[in-house]
């Protein structure tokens with residue numbers, strides 16, 4: 001697993017009698033943000049949720065997903081029992097979904113959410129408020145003390161998404177999974193949230209951390225991800241440095257996605273390519 005935070009091989013997910021993910025291989029390198037892109041219904045969310053042990057009831061999963069825990073230790077997320085996964089979620093894997101507002105409990109304050117998460121992972125009572133406020137500040141929220149007292153229904157959509165981000169990052173997990181987190185946000189808030197996520201993977205102490213950015217938006221992938229993996233037919237059909245994949249797609253499906261997205265901002269500089277993109281099918 002040298003240099004990889006997560007190595008997925010042969011992931012298969014069957015749901016409702018249908019194979020949706022069909023032998024997916026994906027490596028998330030440390031210090032990098034990887035975007036998982038594909039059209040609607042291609043299985044991006046199902047892949048992310050399967051790795052978290054949050055696939056729909058009745059879904060059948062097989063394959064291997066090795067998460068590096070440091071010190072030569074790994075855990076296979078697809079084989080881990082539910083209580084082990086529960087302990088890993090939050091501590092080692094942070095996740096944020098699009099429906100931030102819905103993921104928060106309406107009956108407790110933002111501070112109570114943070115204190116509960118931090119407490120569940122062993123942060124002593126006396127340190128939870130200070131850590132919670134720091135997490136809100138780290139997620140780009142201006143008035144953490146006021147937000148700490150707020151209930152979810154008092155938050156704007158952008159604030160709720162940043163609170164979800166603060167919860168996911170509160171314990172500085174090795175792996176952050178963000179599933180369409182910015183689709184409902186205005187461009188400025190979107191950029192702020194993605195900058196925070198990106199900095200986690202690439203920050204000064206980020207060498208052992210990685211981000212999986214699930215998105216259907218190639219412009220988002222091109223701007224915030226180092227690498228792009230393209231999902232089609234339940235498999236990764238192309239994977240490589242983001243700029244290279246967007247500038248010179250090798251798989252016909254990637255080329256079609258890029259054409260459909262239209263202009264994606266300034267043209268990439270070929271000199272910046274770290275390596276040629278690899279078409280794997």
Ligand SMILES: Nc1ncnc2c1ncn2[C@@H]1O[C@H](COP(=O)(O)OP(=O)(O)OP(=O)(O)O)[C@@H](O)[C@H]1O
Pocket residue numbers: 015016020038039040041042043044045046047056057216
């Ligand atoms: N709970 C479920 N029960 C049955 N089928 C499901 C369930 N969840 C997802 N699926 C099916 O799995 C397939 C992949 O869905 P998924 O949500 O992973 O797609 P996606 O690539 O994330 O799409 P989008 O970009 O629209 O969110 C779809 O055909 C969907 O209908």
